[in-house]
Amino acid sequence: MNTYKKSLLIGAASLTVLLSGCALETKQEAELRLHGKSANAAESAAANQPAAGKLTSIQFYVPSEKENRISVIDVVSSKVVGNIPVSESPSTVIFSSTMREAYAANMHSSTISIINTQTLSVVKEVPVGPMPHGMVLSPDNKTLYVAAVADQFVYLVDTKEGKEAGTIDLGTGAKTNYLALLGDKLYISDHENHKVYIVNVKTKTVEHTIATGKIPRAGKVSDDGKTLYVPVAGDRALEIYNTADGKLLGKIDAIDGATDVVVTDNGQTAIVTGMEGSSVTFVDLQSYKAVKTLTGLPGAKHISFNRQQTKAYVTLSGSNQVAVIDTEKQEVTDRITVGAQPHGIQLKALPGIGGSC
Numbered sequence: 291m292n293t294y295k296k297s298l299l300i301g302a303a304s305l306t307v308l309l310s311g312c313a314l315e316t317k318q319e320a321e322l323r324l325h326g327k328s329a330n331a332a333e334s335a336a337a338n339q340p341a342a343g344k345l346t347s348i349q350f351y352v353p354s355e356k357e358n359r360i361s362v363i364d365v366v367s368s369k370v371v372g373n374i375p376v377s378e379s380p381s382t383v384i385f386s387s388t389m390r391e392a393y394a395a396n397m398h399s400s401t402i403s404i405i406n407t408q409t410l411s412v413v414k415e416v417p418v419g420p421m422p423h424g425m426v427l428s429p430d431n432k433t434l435y436v437a438a439v440a441d442q443f444v445y446l447v448d449t450k451e452g453k454e455a456g457t458i459d460l461g462t463g464a465k466t467n468y469l470a471l472l473g474d475k476l477y478i479s480d481h482e483n484h485k486v487y488i489v490n491v492k493t494k495t496v497e498h499t500i501a502t503g504k505i506p507r508a509g510k511v512s513d514d515g516k517t518l519y520v521p522v523a524g525d526r527a528l529e530i531y532n533t534a535d536g537k538l539l540g541k542i543d544a545i546d547g548a549t550d551v552v553v554t555d556n557g558q559t560a561i562v563t564g565m566e567g568s569s570v571t572f573v574d575l576q577s578y579k580a581v582k583t584l585t586g587l588p589g590a591k592h593i594s595f596n597r598q599q600t601k602a603y604v605t606l607s608g609s610n611q612v613a614v615i616d617t618e619k620q621e622v623t624d625r626i627t628v629g630a631q632p633h634g635i636q637l638k639a640l641p642g643i644g645g646s647c
Contacts, residue, residue, distance in 0.1 A: 347371075348639040350594065350603055352612060353380035353394055354629020360394060361628035362410065363603075365596060368614065368626050374410050376403040381423050382592075382634035386431045389638050391449070393434055395422040402436060402447055407638065414452045418445040424468035424508070426476070428491075435491075437466035437478060444469070444478060444489070458494045460487050468508040472515045475533075479506040479520065486520060488533070500536040503529055508550040508592065512557065521548035521562055528562050528573060540578040545571045550592045554599055554617075561602055561617070563590040570604055570613075572620055582620050587613050594635045605632040 349371070350363040360383060362372035377399035385392050385407070392405040402416040402425075419438030422445070426435050433455070434447040442464035448455035458476075460466060465482040476489040479502075486500045486509060504524025511518055511533065518531040528542045528551060542560075546567025553560045553575070560573040570590050571583045589608025595601070595617075602615040606625075612632060614624035 348597070348637070350612070350635055350637055351383045351385075351392060352605060352628045352632045352635050353383050354610075354631060355379045355381065355397075355607075355633050356630035358396075359629055360392075360405075361632070363612065363626055363628065368624055370626070370628060372410050373629070374405060374412070376405075376412060377401050377415060380633065382425055383636050384425050384427055384434075385636060385638055386427065386449070387429075388431070389640050391431075392636075392638070393425060393427070393447075393449075395425055395436060397421045397423060397439070400438075402434065404449070404452055416447055416452055416454060418447065418454055419443055419457075424466070424479075426469045426471040428471070435469055435471065435476060437469050439465065439467055439481075442466070444476070456494075458489055458491075460489075460496060467506075470509055470511045470518075472511045475511075475515065477509055477511055477518060477533075479509050481505050481507065481523075484522075484524075486518065486531075498536065500531055502531075503527055503541075507548065510551055510553060512553070513555075519551050519553060519560060521545070521551050523547045523549060523566065526564075526567075528560060528571075530575075530578070542571075542573050542578055542580055544580060544583075545569075549590070552593050552595055552602065559617075561593060561615075563593050563604055565589050565591050565607065568606075568608060570602075570615065584615070584620070584622060587622070591632070592634045594637050596637065597639060603635055605635050607631055607633060 348365040352361045360374040361370045364371045376394050377396035379398040380394045380396050383394045392407050394403040400420050403412045404414040406413050418436050420440035422436045423439045424437040436445040442460050444458040446455045465480050467479045467481045470477040474492050476491050478487045484504050487496050490497050502520050503522030507521045509520040518533050520529045526546050530540045545562050545564050547565040549563045549565040551560050551562045562571045568588045569583050569585045571580050574581050588606050591605045591607040593604045604613045610630045612626045613622050616623045
């Protein structure tokens with residue numbers, strides 16, 4: 291589980307499971323429910339809030355490369371409920387732990403958009419390196435780490451000041467792509483040199499590298515920091531490494547264009563997108579075998595779970611849709627129309643208020 295996901299689970303003991311299975315409750319809505327008033331009353335109270343400020347909604351943010359905007363998807367209704375104009379070719383988006391700020395990487399503008407999620411507006415554009423792509427945020431929300439596809443640096447953004455605050459140099463010829471952060475270790479994929487750099491964020495130095503298969507993409511680190519999952523598009527596989535010594539623990543083949551991966555909390559299942567293969571593959575991590583592949587998903591790119599991991603949402607970069615996958619049935623149950631050429635996808639949900647998504 292990544293750091294962002296952990297932040298969503300803070301205060302999990304206080305979460306209230308709703309009959310709807312997806313909506314977060316305000317205190318007012320909880321009181322209405324507990325006193326037997328109709329669900330319509332709660333819905334009416336929520337409807338009176340300003341549309342942009344409904345912090346009780348659970349939403350996905352999806353950048354559209356072609357339309358230079360972010361689609362806001364309401365999880366309950368599976369509908370687009372808002373759009374945020376940003377700069378050119380947004381690729382990925384992430385949130386602060388409070389969910390009041392979002393950060394979008396704009397590849398062709400070489401900037402980061404800082405977004406107020408209450409007003410659905412950009413409050414500042416921060417110039418960074420060429421073609422910013424993957425991003426991660428430090429647990430204290432103070433530092434944004436940005437991979438720039440077109441050079442050898444990871445760029446640091448001071449989120450409070452809203453400006454660049456230095457770089458991490460990966461060495462001549464390096465190319466940065468996606469990042470994962472756990473503790474003081476930053477894992478950065480190099481899609482051209484077929485490796486992952488492990489950087490100490492305190493010293494801003496590369497501690498060691500892991501040689502991977504061809505074209506590593508959006509890797510993820512296990513909760514305990516011991517395991518690294520790397521989709522390698524060129525080798526059509528998901529590779530699994532021991533982070534301590536860089537040794538390959540396992541390799542699952544036949545995942546055409548492997549791009550992104552999510553892993554269930556129990557560590558038993560991985561779901562891998564395949565952009566070039568237009569597919570999504572379920573992997574048994576006990577046997578290291580692919581158990582089912584869903585096809586006909588044009589340009590399946592990035593993937594994100596809902597809160598309970600009962601659904602996975604996949605951006606289809608070859609269309610203008612997000613596919614909704616039932617993770618138990620392992621089948622597509624819905625497709626949501628968003629902006630053209632959707633890229634990344636991230637969940638916006640307030641921790642510790644209630645709800646089960």
